[in-house]
Amino acid sequence: MKTTLRAGAALATLALAGGTLAADIRFDGFPDYDSQLNAILPDFEAQTGISVDMLMNEHGGHHERIATTLATGSGLGDVVLIDVGFVGSYVDGGGFMDLTDLFAPHADQFAEYAVTQGQGSDGRQYGIPVDLGPGVMYFRRDYMEDLGYDVDEVMADWDSYLEYGRDLRDNHDVLLIGHANDVAQAYYNFNVEPGNGLYFDADGEPLVTNERFQRAFELARTVRDENMDGRINAWSEDWYQGFQEGKFATQMSGAWLLGHLQNWMAPDTAGNWGVSHLPSGMYGTWGGSFLGIPVQSGNPDQAWELIEYMISEDIQLAGFDNIAAFPANVNTYDDSMFEESIDFLRGQQARQMWAEIAENVEPVAPHRGDQIANSLIDEALENVLDEGMDIEQALRNAENQIRRRVR
Amino acid sequence: MTNQAEITVDTPDDERSKEVRSGRLKRFLENGTPYWFLSPYIIIFGTFGIFPVFFMIFLSFHTWNPVAGLGSMRFVGLENYALSLTDPRLWKTMWNTIAIAVMSGLAQHLVALPMAYLLISLGARARHWLSTAYFLPYVTSTVAVSMIFYIMYSPQSGIINQGLNLLANGTLTSWAFGWIGQFQPIGWLQENSLIRYSISFVVFWKYVGFNIVIYAAGLSTINQELYEAAKIDGASHMQRFRYVALPLLKPFIFFAVTLTIIGNMQLFDEPYVLTRGLQQATSNGMTISNYLYRIGWEWLDMGSAAAVSWILFVVIALFTGLYFWLFGRQGLGGNE
Structure with missing residues (x-):
């Protein structure tokens, strides 16, 4: 009896030890990065001899987990994937390693605005850009043709965009856009004044009462008051159905939306869609992700090797191929992949446009109060x-609430 | 060798003290036995039950960004309380919570009481089956339930609006329901004026069965002779419910309503899922628990979140206290 117990205990200990020894480092992230890692890790492990474990959680849960594990000081992986929306509030907290020197040799190969987004308020690099979300307008080609419009004419400026919406409403019984929120968001996200952040200026003063926000809110109110939107929230059943049934004619989003549209959201609408710049030819971004190494990581050297591998040209291209993660490494934009025409978009060479956007977006510095300002502005827009x-x-x-809350 | 040497210097005195000591140890171990067995619970309860309460008090007087680690904690005195108490959003969410609590709570009890009475009169077989059916929503995962309701509430594709459309356009039903057509598509969760009702309905649906079971259990403790006596005196069904069952149920009502007050004031899951993790929360759909979650985990301001949760605690204590003060003697004293 005793021997079996002892043998059992020994086995259990071994198994535990084996569990921790199984991998050298761990990657914490959210889908679809598991597909990307599954595809690239065998080669990485063969090349470097570093074995990598994965911990994947859905997008929201993953970022909550980062906050908890940083608070407790343990439990976070060695390489962590961070969505651009959270970069501002996480990088300035001191939980991530300063990667400035390690990243320096690579920095000029990356989209300038994304490099800035990964920096803390001290100007040091804490987040390494791994994928980008060039912001574009998806539009239904067939509706424009029916009404005799040309896309450049519609996207000339915001007034022509709204005029198209009125025509759609009166003569085609189609909505301009799912939700008026997106119009406001696109406008204030894409028109940031040089030198300013999204919600705060260089001195940390809130900007939300300035002309940019006023105009953004006015545009959204026009869309709502003139019945050009359907109050259809993104990522709801009605949104998917709206794409499938062509209930709205345009939708602004990141380049990554294409993957969702053609794979599961509305595959039957292939050939009816196109992408364009936003009205007034604005360049902007919609999404994007970063990689960081937590200070609590026990293997920062090996973690950096994985990051370096993931931002190398070949792997960036593999990510574009595997999970439609748009490369942050601009050297990849010469690849023949970028010249391919996309059937879903009726043969448009959309990737060239995305690359052009990625290279031209103006840098906007993140601020630790971005999350707070973001939800208070959403609330104001709803009001x-x-x-x-x-x-x-x-x-x-x-503005008053932001001043009180950002301490 | 050393052992032998020790034995030689051992004196009877030492022997005795050793015996005494081992006796004491034995007694300590014996007396402590229950506590040794209890210790897993005590340790877990202390870590996850008692410690957080005191840590929260401590935290509510500090600012703390969890992402920056424990070192970033800074004492700010009552600032968190001042900030929260003057925050219009806090009072708005407090009011939402109370409105949803009252709407769903009242409906639960007003339906559960007669329903339980009906169940009891149906006989044991039907009662067991039906109370299982009513209890089922209570044991189903709140998140799963709320996600299904989210889909059912969809303005365009949801089964509720589709059903209403069918009624509004049906040849036989359009005279009665035709007017609904002009309001379609109804945004049950998008419309600020509707979202409280939509959330309340989910809460009502989920918890009404729990109350039915409590009341059915209460009713089954009432002696049948009392009903018979009332019947002989000429009391109708209604009167037997009103004058026999209801007074004897008071302790059960008191218990169930107390649970409802405390549970509904802490309402979190249903509105959280119905607003897609607060991403689509219109201002009327956010409860105070949702708000404190946003302050703590989205805004990373744990100090303020701790202060808000203490404010919530005081409010719940006040409501429960008021309820005890008004009905406690009747409720706890039974037939007084």
């Missing part, structure tokens, strides 16, 4: 669109 609150009033309230 304007749904409750009829005065725009100036709503923005002033938001």
Whole structure:
């Protein structure tokens, strides 16, 4: 009896030890990066002899987990994937390693704005850009043809865009866009004044009452008041159905939306879609991700080897191929992949446009208060669109709250 | 060798003290036995039950960004409380919570009481089957339930609006339901004026069965002779419910309503899932628990979140206290 117990205990200990020894480092992220890692890790392990384990959680849960594990000081992997929306609030906290010197030899190969996004307020590099989300307008080609419009004419400026929406509403019984929120968001995200952050200026003063936000809110209110949107929230059943049934004619999003559209959201609408710049020819981004090494990691050297591997040209291209993650490494843009025409977009060579956007987006510095400002601005927009609150009033309230909350 | 040497210097005195000592140890171990067995629970309860309460008090007087680690904690006195109490959003979410709690809570009990009475009168067989059926939503995962309701509430593709459309356009039903057509598509969760009702309905649906089971259990403790006596005196079904069953149920009502007050004031899951993790939360759909979650985990301001949760605690304590003060003697004293 005793011997069996002892043998059992020994086995259990071995198994535990084996579990921890199984991999040298761990990658914490969210899907679809598991598909990408499964594809690239065998080669990485063969080349470097470093074995990598994965811990994948859905997008929201993953970022909550980062906050908890940073708070407790343990439990986070060695390489961590961070969505651009969280970079601002995480990189300045001191939980991630300063990678400035390691990244220096590579920095000029990366989209400038993304490099800036990964920096803390001290100007040091904490997040390494791994994929980008060039912001574009998806539009239904068939609707434009039916009404006799040309895409350049529609996207000339915001007024022509709205004029197209009125025509769609009156003569085609189709909505311009799913949700008016997106119009406001695109406008204030894509028109940041040089030198300013998204919500804060260089001195940390909130900017939300400035002209950019006013105009963004006005555009959204026009869309709502003139019945050009359907209050259809992104990532809802109605949104998917809206794409399938062509209920709305345009949708602004990242380049990555194409993968979702053609794989599962609306594969039957292939050939009806096209992509274009946003009105007024604005360049901007919609999404993107970063890699970081937590200070608590026990294997920073090996972790950096994995990051370096993941941002190398070949692997960046593999990511584009495997999971439609748009490369952050601009050297890849010469690859023949970027000249391929895309059947879903009726043969458009859309990747060239995305690359052009990625190279031209102006850098916007993140701020630790971005998350707070983001939800307070959303709330203000809702008050304007749904409750009829005065725009100036709503923005002033938001500014007051931001001042109080960002301490 | 050394052992032998020790033995030679051992005196009877030492022997005795050793015996005494080992006796004491034995007694300590014996007396402590229950506590040794209890210790796993005590350790876990202490770590996850008691420690967080005191840590929260401590935390509510500090600012702390969890991402920056424990070292970033800074004492700010009552600032978190001042910030929270003057935050219009806090009062808005507090009011939402109370409105949803009252709407779903009242409906639960007003339906559960007569329903339980009906179940009891149906006889044992039907009662067991039906109470299982009513209890089922309670044991089903809240997240799963809320996700299904989210899909059912969809303005365009949801089964509720599709059903209403069918009624509004049906040849036989359009005279009664035709007017609904002009409001379609109804945004059950998008419309700020509707979202409280939509959330309340899910809460009602989920917890009404729990209350039915409590009341059915309460009703089954009532002596049948009392009903018979009332019947002989000429009391109708209604009167037997009103004058026999209801007064004797008071302790059960008191218990069930207390649970509802505490549970509903802490409502989190249903609105969280119905608003897609608060991403689509319109201002009327956010409860105070949702708000404190946003402050803590999205805004990374743990100090304020701790202060808000203490404010919530005080409010719940006040409501429960008020309820005890008003109905406690009747509720706990039984037939008084």
